Amino acid sequence: MLNVKELEAFRAFIECGSVTLAADRLGRTQPQVGRLLTSLEESLGFALFSRSGKRLRATPEGWRFYKEVDRVMGELQSLSRSAEQIRSGSSDHVRILTAPHVTKALVAPALSSVAREIPNLTAEVASRVRLDIETWITQEQFDIGVGILPLDSPAVESEPFLRTSVVVVMAATHPLTRLKVIQPKHLYDTALVATHSRSLLRQSLDRMFREEKRKPDIRFEATNGLIACELAAQGLGVALADPFVALSSGASGLAMKRLSVKIPLDYGFLYPVGKSRSFAVRRLAEAVVRTARDRLPEIGVPASDFEFI
Numbered sequence: 394m395l396n397v398k399e400l401e402a403f404r405a406f407i408e409c410g411s412v413t414l415a416a417d418r419l420g421r422t423q424p425q426v427g428r429l430l431t432s433l434e435e436s437l438g439f440a441l442f443s444r445s446g447k448r449l450r451a452t453p454e455g456w457r458f459y460k461e462v463d464r465v466m467g468e469l470q471s472l473s474r475s476a477e478q479i480r481s482g483s484s485d486h487v488r489i490l491t492a493p494h495v496t497k498a499l500v501a502p503a504l505s506s507v508a509r510e511i512p513n514l515t516a517e518v519a520s521r522v523r524l525d526i527e528t529w530i531t532q533e534q535f536d537i538g539v540g541i542l543p544l545d546s547p548a549v550e551s552e553p554f555l556r557t558s559v560v561v562v563m564a565a566t567h568p569l570t571r572l573k574v575i576q577p578k579h580l581y582d583t584a585l586v587a588t589h590s591r592s593l594l595r596q597s598l599d600r601m602f603r604e605e606k607r608k609p610d611i612r613f614e615a616t617n618g619l620i621a622c623e624l625a626a627q628g629l630g631v632a633l634a635d636p637f638v639a640l641s642s643g644a645s646g647l648a649m650k651r652l653s654v655k656i657p658l659d660y661g662f663l664y665p666v667g668k669s670r671s672f673a674v675r676r677l678a679e680a681v682v683r684t685a686r687d688r689l690p691e692i693g694v695p696a697s698d699f700e701f702i
Contacts, residue, residue: 395436397469400462402429403441407451407459468534487516487673490538490663494619494641496520498688500539503680511673522617536674538663539681541593541635549663554682556700559597559656560636560692562621564628565646576653577605584612586621586630594618594633597656622647636692637685651694659702660685 405415406426416426430449434441441455451459491500496518508514519535544551561575569579580602587609588595602609612630615621618638625632626644635658639649662678664670682701689696 396429396433399429399433399436400466402426403433404459404462404466406430406449407455412449472534485511485513485515485671485673487514487537487671487677488535489516489518489677490535490540491518491520492522492540493520493617494635494638495539495660497641498637499681499684502688503677503684506680506684507673507676510676514673535663535665536668536671537677540661540663542659542661544661544663548666550666551661551663553659553661553702554678555660555685556702557636557658557660558698559594559633559652559658560639560694561631561650561652562625562634562639563631563648563650564626565648566628567631567648569631569650570648572650574651574653577601577607580609580631581605581607583610584630585609586613586615586624586632587611588615588618588621588632592618593658594621594635598633601654601656618642636694637688640688640692649693651698 401419402415402421405418406412409415409418412423412426412430416423419426430441437458439454440452441458442449443452444450489500489504500518504516504518538549542551542553561569561580563569569575569583572579585598587598590596590599598609613624615624615632618632618634619642621632622634622639622642623644624630625634626642626647633652633656634649636649637660639647662681664674685699686701689699
């Protein structure tokens with residue numbers, strides 16, 4: 394059985410970068426932290442650190458182990474907060490899982506609204522990229538998730554609340570901004586910014602060009618939609634984007650245009666199967682939908698392109 398104090402010392406060392414700073418964070422002496430780290434390493438049976446004189450550096454195995462430690466310790470902290478909520482008789486604590494752009498565009502404004510309604514509200518917001526969704530919904534405790542559907546998992550119930558469509562983004566100075574609607578043919582000889590090959594947007598882009606028997610001129614590739622929007626705003630190319638991602642990017646000089654080909658994106662709530670939904674969770678879901686409605690004018694495409702379910 395691993396020792397929680399040893400794990401705390403290890404996480405503090407990795408995050409602080411030295412035994413001295415880890416000791417300061419934990420309110421312990423340097424020798425105490427050193428002994429905890431040594432004991433943990435001996436218990437595990439593999440090297441967490443490489444040693445150069447008195448200096449410790451995490452090994453590759455140490456970094457891999459840290460990722461698991463950080464997740465588990467976060468869960469323990471969440472359990473402690475849940476226990477305190479139960480002990481105090483309060484149900485005003487919400488654990489939320491979202492994608493980064495959803496946090497900025499929808500969850501943060503909605504949470505602010507609910508906090509004014511429920512003065513004692515507390516919340517944890519964890520941001521996870523969509524490609525890791527199947528991992529985080531099975532490994533992390535949460536009360537409500539907000540993200541792009543579909544999601545096929547026996548661990549969650551999904552409830553769609555909004556259907557929107559992919560938009561085309563580019564610098565405000567780009568020649569295509571003169572058009573109200575972008576057709577696939579307008580992108581044939583245009584420099585493109587694309588997201589990585591596993592993303593929904595990239596798969597949609599590739600499919601669209603494949604159906605037209607054309608090859609996209611991808612000049613730049615981004616790991617996510619936010620970066621793609623930022624690159625497009627700099628005039629590096631045209632990109633397909635989730636309208637809420639484009640809104641969240643905050644990129645200066647970014648123009649959004651409708652795409653003639655409808656590529657649907659469904660936003661939905663995720664709930665753990667068999668878990669009751671507290672008043673705070675229900676109010677947050679309502680606030681997210683309300684926030685989505687309120688932000689539609691900022692996107693600049695017709696309201697008919699959005700369908701609330």
